[in-house]
Amino acid sequence: MLIRIHGGRVVDPTAGRDAVGEVWIENGRVVAVSDRAPDRTIDATGCVVMAGGVEVHSHIAGGNVVMSRLLLPELYASEAAPEGHPFAHAGGSAAWIGANYARMGYTLAVEPAMPPANALATQLELADIPLLDRGALTVMGNDDHLLQLLRAREGKAAVRDLVALSVATSRGLGVKCINAGGASAFKDGMLKLSLDDEIPVYGLSTRKIMGALLDAVEEIGVPHPLHVHCNNLGIPGADESFVDTLEAAEGRRIHFAHAQFYGYGVADPENPLTGGFRSAAERITEAMEAHPNATYDVGQVAFGQTVTISLDILRQFAGRKGANPKKWILTAGDAEGGGVVPFLYKPRGPVSSLQWAIGLELMLLSKEPERTILTTDHPNGGPFTDYPRIIHFLMDKEERDREIAGLHKVIAERSGLCAIEREYSFSEIAQLTRSGPAKLLGLADRGHLREGARADVAVYRDDPDRTAMFARAKLVLKDGETIVEDGEVVAWRSGRTLELAVESDKAMVARSETYLQDRFGTGLKSFAVPDEAFPKPDVFAEVACRT
Amino acid sequence: MAAWVKGGATDADAAVEAAATLLASAQNAVLAGLCAELSAVRAAYHLADAIGASVDPVAGPSLYAELGPLSRTGAMTTTPAEAVGRADAVLIVGNVPWDRPIVQDIAGAQATRGRAAGSERVILSLGGPRNGATRHVAYPAEAGGLAVSIAHLRAFLKGNLGGEAAYADLARRLSTAQYGVVLYDPAETGELGVEMLQGMIKDLNEVTRFFGLPLSDPFQGRALLQLAAWTTGQAPRVGFGRHVPEHDPWRFDSARQIAAGEADAALWLASLPAPRPDWLGTLPSVAIVGVGSPEAGGDVADVVFAVGVPGETAGGSLWDERRAAITYAPASGPTAELSAAGILTAIQDRIQQRLGQKKGAAC
Secondary structure (H helix, E strand, O other), X not given: OXXXXXXXXEEEHXXXXXXXXXXXXXXXXXXXXXXXXXXEEEEOOOEEEEEOEEXXXXXXXXHHHHHHHHHOHHHOXXXXXXXXXXXXXXXXXXXXXXXXXXXXXXXXXXXXXXXHHHHHHHHHHHHOOOOOXXXXXXXXXXXXXXXXXXXXXXXXXXXXXXXXXXXXXXXXXXXXXXXXXXXXXXXXXXXXXXXXXXXXXXXXXXXXXXXXXXXHHHHHOOOOOEEEEOOOOOOOOHHHHHHHHHXXXXXXXXXXXXXXXXXXXXXXXOOOOOOOEEEOHHHHHHHHHOOOOEEEEOOOOOOEEEEEEEOOHXXXXXXXXXXXXXXXXXXXXXXXXXXXXXXXXXXXXXXXXXXXXXXXXXHHHXXXXXXXXXXXXOOOOOOHHHHHHHHHXXXXXXXXXXXXXXXXXXXXXXXXXXXXXXXXXXXXXXXXXXXXXXXXXXXXXXXXXXXXXXXXXXEEEOOOOHHHHHHOOOEEEEOOEEEEEOOEEOXXXXXXXXXXXXXXXXXXXXXXXXXXXXXXXXXXXXXXXXXXXXOOOXXXXXXOOOO | OOEEEOOEEOOHHHHHHHHHHHHHOOOOEEEEEEEOOHHHHHHHXXXXXHHOOEEEEXXXXXXXXXXXXXXXXXXXXXXXXXXXXXXXXXXXXXXXXHHOHHHHHHHOOOOOOOOOOOOOOXXXXXXXXXXOOOOOEEEOOOOOOHHHHHXXXXXXXXXXXXXXXXXXXXXXXXXXXXXXXXXEOHHHHHHHHHHHHHHHHHHHOOOOEEEEEEOOOOOOHHHHHHHHHHHHOOOOOEEOOOOOOEEOOOOOOHHHHHHOOOOOEEEEEEOOOOOOOOOOOOOOEEEEEEOOOOOOOOOOOOEEEXXXXXXXXXXXXXXXXXXXXXXXXXOOOOXXXXXXXXXXXXXXXXXXXXXXXXXHHHO
């Protein structure tokens, strides 16, 4: 089918497009403007046309997401839905996640924390998210097998082979490390870990583990750089950890998860632990400008009740004191495990207000939105459904000021947000939510509307109320098929789960088999994610390694 | 033979038709058991939504002994492999754990990872059977039962009780562990006991590392719990009477609903072995059971399907107790003619075809 979208303002920063124009689609791909008669014409007059949104960091599947639903079942409301997908209105369910991303014009979402030990359950859950393409990052950095290799000073090849095998077995799209060595240190009694602190038993440090993983990711040719959750998340002085980690990458590609939670400079150097924090957004921005090898996603805070989910069990254990309501889960898993801690971001609270301000400040200071990805670290900073509101704040200084007027005065005292006049353009929003994350994931056919792109397209009514505009897309096409009209899902389809096409070294397969048999009494097959496990065929689609 | 209707052998298509008729005519059906591979459980939830039924797994009592405390206070837990590889002290609560292989795994090994590696592992028993085969230090339960015993032990740990009582000695042993584990059966320990136990574990973590290791139920409860949560956003016992999953563990207890006369039809799903409920056959029923099981015959329900047994005559994703994870079990031999998921989906399709025809006729 040949589709012509015309009359709309086409925004594609990768092609320098920001003007009324046309987008043509055929067989699920964007094609050149044609002189043939289209089979379908879409009038986008008064609308903004963008590529489908791309999510790089949202906790949408896995054991800890499941536990969060059981710990705080009242977090999401369910609504009766006599028609359509049976579970799309079941608050917090996989179908609800797919439907709500699609309504906002998103067409791909990545779960950033898939432990290899729980890969099958995570992948089964991801596959039940309708409408979107999905992916998951394989988490390494606290698993005993890797730490043993590093302790024994085995060469880079062994680490590379173990990482490749772990990604292949779990069918991940990339690699993430979460407070590398932190979970292991926590199990051995430590409550704080910095970049060069020694990890008990192994004699390693976060720097050594992360460095080995950075090398492995490059050697394998993983398109997405190593996705790093640093030490010391959320504490005054976390900016030090961020900058130290940035420098420790030594020019290698690196992506930082939820930078806002590291944008906390010590407010009182004489009392670093008790004096609170102030915005370190300027410092982080300067550091990022000096390190073009790095990207980050923001982890913007949204006010209200949420539940934090992280495999950083060392941090989550410390965070238990702030649980609201006062209940929490911590699992010491086979590598990381996970911590689930409810949290209330209070709009008039000084801490929450400052966190909110720092996230916006980071985005508004950034000269390169493509390296500054919009996330809320769902649900840690707040739900992904707050993206339209956040976009509104970025695009509208008056709206921002109105919000600030109702928040705590600490924003003016300890952040630079109030003085920032900048308003994001549509092109910059597209960089923040489309082209930037797609490039970051190494997906050359997404995040833009150039010829050959996957026909994932979002059409929004150009409404000065940007919250309303981006909350309910007028039209969303996935692979050229209409899935959303006027903010409602009109066709339910299954997307694909993206997996990295990576080969495993036979010698490492044999070594891992021996290791796993010894430790678990069962081998690699027990960790596998076979096609037969899924209720429908063709769940996965391969993404090639960099050459 | 793989399908029966009213005691007579028939083909699967006729049985699907009969099952669809039976369920479609019900006002309030229950889908119970769900001791099956995940694809079948998934299909059961979709069928329940389509016909407005409620869902209740046979693993419910064990699951809900933990889910209540979990949603009230949370938990600190670890995995079997971490317990075997890291623990220097293991407290076994009650009698049930002693019959499970994990006790032998723990008793037969020393810690090999973490700061307790190489140290002697101490096995402690609270209210256990004094099993002489495994070397351990036994502390009897108090007259009030396990929950009260755990409460008193916690009081000693917190310093709210003192003296030289046996529990004071046990408390000392627990608080000096480097990586301690409490092994317990949620159903035996009970909701109050689990809540108190998890509170004690959290207290212990103010001074050391200590984690709970609840035994898995034998009926796939841990696997279906995950699927239920990602499918409905809720724990397993839900009803779809209002076309939205409503969680209510009391109301949607299948045995209670049937005993109270609230349910007028039932579907029993057990492609893996599970105790047959007393009520099966006392109301219009469909049974989907494993090939070769005692229930695989024409007399247990109005409509019976004998389907592949996951890991034997069918592949399927199942809970692996040793791994504490969902893993895929391929068929170990020739596959059965029918699969549980296939039958459930066929029944749903048949019912929805009828609904579509009705809607069409109304137009």
